[in-house]
Amino acid sequence: MDNALVLIIEDESEIAEILETYFVREGFRTIMAGDGTIGLAHHHRLKPDLIILDVKLPGQDGYEVLAAVRRRGDTPVIMVTALAEDLDKLQALRIGADDYVVKPFNPLEVVARARAVLRRTMGRSSRQLIRIGPLTVDPDAYVASVDQPGGRSILELTRTEFRLLAYMAVSANRVFERSELVDACLPEGEALERTVDSHVSNLRRKLAAAGADGLLSGVRGVGYRLADRDG
Missing domain, CATH: 1.10.10.10 (Winged helix-like DNA-binding domain superfamily/Winged helix DNA-binding domain)
Structure with a gap:
Protein backbone atom coordinates (compact mmCIF):
# COMPACT_ATOMS: atom_id res chain seq x y z
CA MET A 1 0.00 0.00 0.00
CA ASP A 2 3.00 2.31 0.56
CA ASN A 3 3.47 4.76 -2.31
CA ALA A 4 0.20 3.68 -3.97
CA LEU A 5 -0.89 5.92 -6.86
CA VAL A 6 -4.26 7.64 -6.38
CA LEU A 7 -6.06 9.20 -9.36
CA ILE A 8 -8.33 12.07 -8.22
CA ILE A 9 -10.99 12.91 -10.82
CA GLU A 10 -12.66 16.06 -9.50
CA ASP A 11 -13.64 19.24 -11.35
CA GLU A 12 -13.68 21.49 -8.26
CA SER A 13 -10.01 22.45 -7.98
CA GLU A 14 -10.22 23.42 -4.30
CA ILE A 15 -11.60 20.00 -3.33
CA ALA A 16 -9.10 18.21 -5.57
CA GLU A 17 -6.20 20.10 -4.00
CA ILE A 18 -7.41 19.35 -0.46
CA LEU A 19 -7.65 15.65 -1.28
CA GLU A 20 -4.23 15.71 -2.92
CA THR A 21 -2.68 17.39 0.13
CA TYR A 22 -4.05 14.81 2.55
CA PHE A 23 -3.16 11.82 0.38
CA VAL A 24 0.41 13.07 -0.17
CA ARG A 25 0.74 13.75 3.56
CA GLU A 26 -0.21 10.12 4.22
CA GLY A 27 2.44 8.78 1.83
CA PHE A 28 0.44 8.30 -1.37
CA ARG A 29 1.36 9.47 -4.87
CA THR A 30 -1.37 11.39 -6.68
CA ILE A 31 -2.42 12.49 -10.15
CA MET A 32 -5.38 14.79 -10.79
CA ALA A 33 -7.90 15.20 -13.61
CA GLY A 34 -10.58 17.87 -13.95
CA ASP A 35 -12.95 15.90 -16.18
CA GLY A 36 -13.86 12.33 -17.03
CA THR A 37 -12.13 12.15 -20.39
CA ILE A 38 -8.77 13.20 -18.99
CA GLY A 39 -9.32 10.92 -16.01
CA LEU A 40 -9.86 7.91 -18.25
CA ALA A 41 -6.73 8.80 -20.24
CA HIS A 42 -4.71 8.92 -16.99
CA HIS A 43 -6.24 5.61 -15.92
CA HIS A 44 -5.28 3.94 -19.18
CA ARG A 45 -1.75 5.35 -19.22
CA LEU A 46 -0.74 5.32 -15.55
CA LYS A 47 -2.65 2.32 -14.14
CA PRO A 48 -3.42 3.90 -10.71
CA ASP A 49 -3.96 1.74 -7.63
CA LEU A 50 -7.12 3.65 -6.64
CA ILE A 51 -9.47 6.24 -8.13
CA ILE A 52 -11.30 8.98 -6.21
CA LEU A 53 -14.15 9.88 -8.55
CA ASP A 54 -16.66 12.74 -8.45
CA VAL A 55 -20.12 12.09 -9.91
CA LYS A 56 -20.90 15.51 -11.41
CA LEU A 57 -18.16 16.05 -13.99
CA PRO A 58 -18.09 18.03 -17.24
CA GLY A 59 -18.48 15.85 -20.31
CA GLN A 60 -18.65 12.25 -19.11
CA ASP A 61 -20.17 12.06 -15.63
CA GLY A 62 -18.81 9.88 -12.86
CA TYR A 63 -21.15 6.99 -13.57
CA GLU A 64 -19.99 6.86 -17.20
CA VAL A 65 -16.35 7.01 -16.12
CA LEU A 66 -16.93 4.26 -13.54
CA ALA A 67 -18.58 2.03 -16.14
CA ALA A 68 -15.64 2.58 -18.51
CA VAL A 69 -13.14 1.75 -15.75
CA ARG A 70 -15.04 -1.43 -14.95
CA ARG A 71 -14.98 -2.51 -18.60
CA ARG A 72 -11.19 -2.22 -18.44
CA GLY A 73 -10.63 -4.03 -15.16
CA ASP A 74 -11.01 -3.91 -11.40
CA THR A 75 -9.22 -0.71 -10.31
CA PRO A 76 -10.75 0.24 -6.93
CA VAL A 77 -13.01 3.31 -7.11
CA ILE A 78 -14.38 5.51 -4.34
CA MET A 79 -17.16 7.86 -5.43
CA VAL A 80 -17.11 11.33 -3.85
CA THR A 81 -20.22 13.39 -4.47
CA ALA A 82 -22.77 15.84 -3.11
CA LEU A 83 -25.56 13.43 -4.06
CA ALA A 84 -26.74 11.80 -0.83
CA GLU A 85 -29.83 9.95 -2.06
CA ASP A 86 -29.89 6.18 -1.54
CA LEU A 87 -30.67 5.61 -5.22
CA ASP A 88 -27.49 7.45 -6.20
CA LYS A 89 -25.45 5.33 -3.80
CA LEU A 90 -27.07 2.13 -5.05
CA GLN A 91 -26.42 3.08 -8.66
CA ALA A 92 -22.74 3.69 -7.93
CA LEU A 93 -22.39 0.41 -6.04
CA ARG A 94 -24.31 -1.48 -8.71
CA ILE A 95 -21.98 -0.22 -11.45
CA GLY A 96 -19.00 -1.31 -9.38
CA ALA A 97 -17.89 1.39 -6.93
CA ASP A 98 -15.97 0.08 -3.93
CA ASP A 99 -17.17 2.83 -1.61
CA TYR A 100 -19.18 6.08 -1.60
CA VAL A 101 -18.41 9.30 0.31
CA VAL A 102 -20.85 12.23 0.47
CA LYS A 103 -19.75 15.90 0.45
CA PRO A 104 -19.03 17.72 2.66
CA PHE A 105 -16.52 15.21 3.95
CA ASN A 106 -13.54 14.99 6.28
CA PRO A 107 -10.47 14.44 4.04
CA LEU A 108 -8.97 12.16 6.69
CA GLU A 109 -12.06 9.95 6.40
CA VAL A 110 -11.57 9.71 2.63
CA VAL A 111 -7.95 8.65 3.16
CA ALA A 112 -9.01 6.12 5.80
CA ARG A 113 -11.61 4.66 3.46
CA ALA A 114 -9.02 4.52 0.69
CA ARG A 115 -6.71 2.52 2.95
CA ALA A 116 -9.55 0.14 3.80
CA VAL A 117 -10.42 -0.38 0.13
CA LEU A 118 -6.76 -0.95 -0.77
CA ARG A 119 -6.33 -3.45 2.04
CA ARG A 120 -9.30 -5.35 0.69
CA THR A 121 -8.29 -5.24 -2.97
CA MET A 122 -4.49 -5.43 -2.75
CA GLY A 123 -4.68 -8.19 -0.15
CA ARG A 124 -5.73 -10.75 -2.74
CA SER A 125 -2.47 -12.68 -3.00
CA SER A 126 -3.59 -16.08 -4.23
CA ARG A 127 -2.25 -16.83 -7.70
CA GLN A 128 -3.98 -20.20 -7.95
CA LEU A 129 -7.38 -21.23 -9.20
Whole structure:
Protein backbone atom coordinates (compact mmCIF):
# COMPACT_ATOMS: atom_id res chain seq x y z
CA MET A 1 0.00 0.00 0.00
CA ASP A 2 3.00 2.31 0.56
CA ASN A 3 3.47 4.76 -2.31
CA ALA A 4 0.20 3.68 -3.97
CA LEU A 5 -0.89 5.92 -6.86
CA VAL A 6 -4.26 7.64 -6.38
CA LEU A 7 -6.06 9.20 -9.36
CA ILE A 8 -8.33 12.07 -8.22
CA ILE A 9 -10.99 12.91 -10.82
CA GLU A 10 -12.66 16.06 -9.50
CA ASP A 11 -13.64 19.24 -11.35
CA GLU A 12 -13.68 21.49 -8.26
CA SER A 13 -10.01 22.45 -7.98
CA GLU A 14 -10.22 23.42 -4.30
CA ILE A 15 -11.60 20.00 -3.33
CA ALA A 16 -9.10 18.21 -5.57
CA GLU A 17 -6.20 20.10 -4.00
CA ILE A 18 -7.41 19.35 -0.46
CA LEU A 19 -7.65 15.65 -1.28
CA GLU A 20 -4.23 15.71 -2.92
CA THR A 21 -2.68 17.39 0.13
CA TYR A 22 -4.05 14.81 2.55
CA PHE A 23 -3.16 11.82 0.38
CA VAL A 24 0.41 13.07 -0.17
CA ARG A 25 0.74 13.75 3.56
CA GLU A 26 -0.21 10.12 4.22
CA GLY A 27 2.44 8.78 1.83
CA PHE A 28 0.44 8.30 -1.37
CA ARG A 29 1.36 9.47 -4.87
CA THR A 30 -1.37 11.39 -6.68
CA ILE A 31 -2.42 12.49 -10.15
CA MET A 32 -5.38 14.79 -10.79
CA ALA A 33 -7.90 15.20 -13.61
CA GLY A 34 -10.58 17.87 -13.95
CA ASP A 35 -12.95 15.90 -16.18
CA GLY A 36 -13.86 12.33 -17.03
CA THR A 37 -12.13 12.15 -20.39
CA ILE A 38 -8.77 13.20 -18.99
CA GLY A 39 -9.32 10.92 -16.01
CA LEU A 40 -9.86 7.91 -18.25
CA ALA A 41 -6.73 8.80 -20.24
CA HIS A 42 -4.71 8.92 -16.99
CA HIS A 43 -6.24 5.61 -15.92
CA HIS A 44 -5.28 3.94 -19.18
CA ARG A 45 -1.75 5.35 -19.22
CA LEU A 46 -0.74 5.32 -15.55
CA LYS A 47 -2.65 2.32 -14.14
CA PRO A 48 -3.42 3.90 -10.71
CA ASP A 49 -3.96 1.74 -7.63
CA LEU A 50 -7.12 3.65 -6.64
CA ILE A 51 -9.47 6.24 -8.13
CA ILE A 52 -11.30 8.98 -6.21
CA LEU A 53 -14.15 9.88 -8.55
CA ASP A 54 -16.66 12.74 -8.45
CA VAL A 55 -20.12 12.09 -9.91
CA LYS A 56 -20.90 15.51 -11.41
CA LEU A 57 -18.16 16.05 -13.99
CA PRO A 58 -18.09 18.03 -17.24
CA GLY A 59 -18.48 15.85 -20.31
CA GLN A 60 -18.65 12.25 -19.11
CA ASP A 61 -20.17 12.06 -15.63
CA GLY A 62 -18.81 9.88 -12.86
CA TYR A 63 -21.15 6.99 -13.57
CA GLU A 64 -19.99 6.86 -17.20
CA VAL A 65 -16.35 7.01 -16.12
CA LEU A 66 -16.93 4.26 -13.54
CA ALA A 67 -18.58 2.03 -16.14
CA ALA A 68 -15.64 2.58 -18.51
CA VAL A 69 -13.14 1.75 -15.75
CA ARG A 70 -15.04 -1.43 -14.95
CA ARG A 71 -14.98 -2.51 -18.60
CA ARG A 72 -11.19 -2.22 -18.44
CA GLY A 73 -10.63 -4.03 -15.16
CA ASP A 74 -11.01 -3.91 -11.40
CA THR A 75 -9.22 -0.71 -10.31
CA PRO A 76 -10.75 0.24 -6.93
CA VAL A 77 -13.01 3.31 -7.11
CA ILE A 78 -14.38 5.51 -4.34
CA MET A 79 -17.16 7.86 -5.43
CA VAL A 80 -17.11 11.33 -3.85
CA THR A 81 -20.22 13.39 -4.47
CA ALA A 82 -22.77 15.84 -3.11
CA LEU A 83 -25.56 13.43 -4.06
CA ALA A 84 -26.74 11.80 -0.83
CA GLU A 85 -29.83 9.95 -2.06
CA ASP A 86 -29.89 6.18 -1.54
CA LEU A 87 -30.67 5.61 -5.22
CA ASP A 88 -27.49 7.45 -6.20
CA LYS A 89 -25.45 5.33 -3.80
CA LEU A 90 -27.07 2.13 -5.05
CA GLN A 91 -26.42 3.08 -8.66
CA ALA A 92 -22.74 3.69 -7.93
CA LEU A 93 -22.39 0.41 -6.04
CA ARG A 94 -24.31 -1.48 -8.71
CA ILE A 95 -21.98 -0.22 -11.45
CA GLY A 96 -19.00 -1.31 -9.38
CA ALA A 97 -17.89 1.39 -6.93
CA ASP A 98 -15.97 0.08 -3.93
CA ASP A 99 -17.17 2.83 -1.61
CA TYR A 100 -19.18 6.08 -1.60
CA VAL A 101 -18.41 9.30 0.31
CA VAL A 102 -20.85 12.23 0.47
CA LYS A 103 -19.75 15.90 0.45
CA PRO A 104 -19.03 17.72 2.66
CA PHE A 105 -16.52 15.21 3.95
CA ASN A 106 -13.54 14.99 6.28
CA PRO A 107 -10.47 14.44 4.04
CA LEU A 108 -8.97 12.16 6.69
CA GLU A 109 -12.06 9.95 6.40
CA VAL A 110 -11.57 9.71 2.63
CA VAL A 111 -7.95 8.65 3.16
CA ALA A 112 -9.01 6.12 5.80
CA ARG A 113 -11.61 4.66 3.46
CA ALA A 114 -9.02 4.52 0.69
CA ARG A 115 -6.71 2.52 2.95
CA ALA A 116 -9.55 0.14 3.80
CA VAL A 117 -10.42 -0.38 0.13
CA LEU A 118 -6.76 -0.95 -0.77
CA ARG A 119 -6.33 -3.45 2.04
CA ARG A 120 -9.30 -5.35 0.69
CA THR A 121 -8.29 -5.24 -2.97
CA MET A 122 -4.49 -5.43 -2.75
CA GLY A 123 -4.68 -8.19 -0.15
CA ARG A 124 -5.73 -10.75 -2.74
CA SER A 125 -2.47 -12.68 -3.00
CA SER A 126 -3.59 -16.08 -4.23
CA ARG A 127 -2.25 -16.83 -7.70
CA GLN A 128 -3.98 -20.20 -7.95
CA LEU A 129 -7.38 -21.23 -9.20
CA ILE A 130 -9.81 -22.39 -6.52
CA ARG A 131 -11.98 -25.38 -7.41
CA ILE A 132 -15.00 -26.58 -5.48
CA GLY A 133 -16.90 -29.29 -7.31
CA PRO A 134 -17.92 -27.85 -10.69
CA LEU A 135 -17.04 -24.31 -9.59
CA THR A 136 -13.75 -22.62 -10.49
CA VAL A 137 -12.79 -19.23 -9.03
CA ASP A 138 -9.86 -17.16 -10.33
CA PRO A 139 -9.31 -14.40 -7.72
CA ASP A 140 -6.77 -12.50 -9.79
CA ALA A 141 -8.76 -12.45 -13.04
CA TYR A 142 -12.04 -11.80 -11.21
CA VAL A 143 -13.64 -14.73 -13.05
CA ALA A 144 -15.83 -17.53 -11.75
CA SER A 145 -17.15 -20.37 -13.89
CA VAL A 146 -19.09 -23.61 -13.59
CA ASP A 147 -18.18 -26.76 -15.50
CA GLN A 148 -21.02 -28.13 -17.58
CA PRO A 149 -21.32 -31.16 -19.91
CA GLY A 150 -21.00 -28.89 -22.94
CA GLY A 151 -18.21 -26.69 -21.56
CA ARG A 152 -17.89 -23.87 -19.04
CA SER A 153 -20.48 -21.30 -17.99
CA ILE A 154 -18.99 -17.95 -16.91
CA LEU A 155 -20.89 -16.41 -14.01
CA GLU A 156 -21.97 -12.79 -14.50
CA LEU A 157 -21.35 -11.50 -10.98
CA THR A 158 -21.27 -8.06 -9.41
CA ARG A 159 -18.06 -7.09 -7.63
CA THR A 160 -19.62 -7.72 -4.23
CA GLU A 161 -20.98 -11.11 -5.29
CA PHE A 162 -17.54 -12.10 -6.58
CA ARG A 163 -15.86 -10.93 -3.36
CA LEU A 164 -18.26 -13.05 -1.32
CA LEU A 165 -17.75 -16.09 -3.53
CA ALA A 166 -13.94 -15.80 -3.61
CA TYR A 167 -13.71 -15.16 0.14
CA MET A 168 -15.73 -18.23 1.02
CA ALA A 169 -14.05 -20.37 -1.64
CA VAL A 170 -10.65 -19.97 0.06
CA SER A 171 -12.04 -21.82 3.09
CA ALA A 172 -14.60 -24.15 1.54
CA ASN A 173 -16.82 -26.09 3.94
CA ARG A 174 -16.36 -23.51 6.71
CA VAL A 175 -19.41 -21.64 7.99
CA PHE A 176 -19.05 -17.86 7.67
CA GLU A 177 -20.97 -15.55 9.97
CA ARG A 178 -22.75 -12.63 8.33
CA SER A 179 -20.72 -10.11 10.34
CA GLU A 180 -17.46 -11.58 9.01
CA LEU A 181 -18.70 -11.37 5.43
CA VAL A 182 -19.72 -7.74 5.96
CA ASP A 183 -16.27 -6.79 7.25
CA ALA A 184 -14.37 -8.70 4.57
CA CYS A 185 -16.44 -8.21 1.44
CA LEU A 186 -18.89 -5.32 1.55
CA PRO A 187 -18.14 -1.65 0.82
CA GLU A 188 -18.28 0.53 3.92
CA GLY A 189 -21.34 2.36 2.61
CA GLU A 190 -23.19 -0.93 2.22
CA ALA A 191 -22.12 -2.62 5.45
CA LEU A 192 -25.39 -4.01 6.80
CA GLU A 193 -25.82 -7.67 7.68
CA ARG A 194 -29.18 -7.86 5.94
CA THR A 195 -27.47 -6.66 2.76
CA VAL A 196 -25.36 -9.84 2.81
CA ASP A 197 -28.52 -11.91 2.55
CA SER A 198 -29.56 -10.05 -0.60
CA HIS A 199 -26.16 -10.50 -2.27
CA VAL A 200 -25.95 -14.17 -1.28
CA SER A 201 -29.49 -14.79 -2.55
CA ASN A 202 -28.52 -13.37 -5.96
CA LEU A 203 -25.29 -15.37 -5.92
CA ARG A 204 -27.11 -18.62 -5.12
CA ARG A 205 -29.58 -17.95 -7.93
CA LYS A 206 -26.77 -17.41 -10.44
CA LEU A 207 -24.94 -20.54 -9.28
CA ALA A 208 -28.12 -22.58 -9.61
CA ALA A 209 -28.82 -21.23 -13.09
CA ALA A 210 -25.30 -22.28 -14.14
CA GLY A 211 -25.76 -25.82 -12.83
CA ALA A 212 -24.14 -25.45 -9.40
CA ASP A 213 -27.26 -25.55 -7.28
CA GLY A 214 -26.55 -26.51 -3.66
CA LEU A 215 -22.93 -25.35 -3.49
CA LEU A 216 -23.82 -22.27 -1.44
CA SER A 217 -26.15 -22.90 1.45
CA GLY A 218 -27.41 -21.10 4.51
CA VAL A 219 -26.77 -22.24 8.05
CA ARG A 220 -29.69 -21.19 10.20
CA GLY A 221 -28.83 -18.63 12.84
CA VAL A 222 -25.18 -18.39 11.76
CA GLY A 223 -24.48 -17.51 8.14
CA TYR A 224 -23.42 -19.31 4.97
CA ARG A 225 -21.26 -22.17 3.75
CA LEU A 226 -19.72 -22.85 0.33
CA ALA A 227 -19.10 -26.58 -0.05
CA ASP A 228 -19.00 -29.29 -2.71
CA ARG A 229 -22.37 -31.00 -2.48
CA ASP A 230 -20.77 -34.25 -3.64
CA GLY A 231 -17.63 -33.88 -1.56
